[in-house]
Amino acid sequence: MSRRILLLEDDRMLRASLGEALRIEGYAVTAAASLADARAVLRHAAPNEPIELVLLDLGLPDGDGQDLLAELRRQSNLPVIVISAREAEGQKIRLLDEGADDYLVKPFGIGELLARVRMALRRRGHASEPAILQYRHGALDIDLRARRVRRGGADVHLTPTEFDLLARLVRQAGQVVTHRQLLADVWGAEHVEQTHYLRLYMGQLRAKLEEDSAEPQHLLTEPGVGYRLAEAE
Known part of the structure; x- marks a missing residue:
């Protein structure tokens, strides 16, 4: 079964391009454009279709993605990769210390993102299956x-x-x-x-x-x- 990823990104074009790249590699992608949407996805995920990794933007229309990271870390060890234009070293260190598995600064290459996703899943014991292309x-x-x-x-x-x-x-x-x-x-x-x-x-x-x-x-x-x-x- 495909690994299911929650992609939380409010930029419509970037959300579409990242989603397409992930799907081509064999991942099942559920996209969200706001914290409210992401929380709804996580709350209503079916037991047989769990979210297995979150790609988390920070600047969202209804709040900051770091709030969702804090919520997730109180509830689970779900892998979280932050994708953000914020490049201050202090910001990255703080979010990694608060439980993010990785931090990618925009703009980044699709190949690098896919490698970080594979690495985060491996760390949690979820090896990615080869994509059917x-x-x-x-x-x-x-x-x-x-x-x-x-x-x-x-x-x-x-x-x-x-x-x-x-x-x-x-x-x-x-x-x-x-x-x-x-x-x-x-x-x-x-x-x-x-x-x-x-x-x-x-x-x-x-x-x-x-x-x-x-x-x-x-x-x-x-x-x-x-x-x-x-x-x-």
Whole structure:
């Protein structure tokens, strides 16, 4: 199962780019833009889908991320990596002393962030599983790193949301992914009840990827639960 990361970052563009990079590497990402959103995510995380690491911005619209760090340290040893533009040495030392596992100063490279995430998970005994980046089944060929999808050797154009939905299913190919998981990971935690998004986009994906969208062979429905991508060949 993918390691689930809570990404707390109020900058929309940075949140989107970091989330995409983490998902490509095989992590399940739940994004939040405020302390209130992050607390809700942590409070309502399902027992079988726990948050296993937090990427924590400090300057947030409803407070300071260091307050959430203090709350987490009173309750758990959940790995926390601070990502902030604040570069004063005293600030970094204080937050590390207060329980942060690491501190990255913006701007930073994606490769460095991914390495720090892997290191923080290893320290807590959670080795990261290798990312599933390629998938083949029948005429369908998907390369997540290259963002390329082909059917019968021909390139298939997907919208960004269609690709994100497909990529989420690829990373758990052969397993059922629930409606709530898909909605949270692709659209955000605030959309977990809006299943009409899933129906719409799944219909669009099937129209593009299936030989017969009425009799899908790749994108399978698990009634009342979610969707499953057929196991890779």
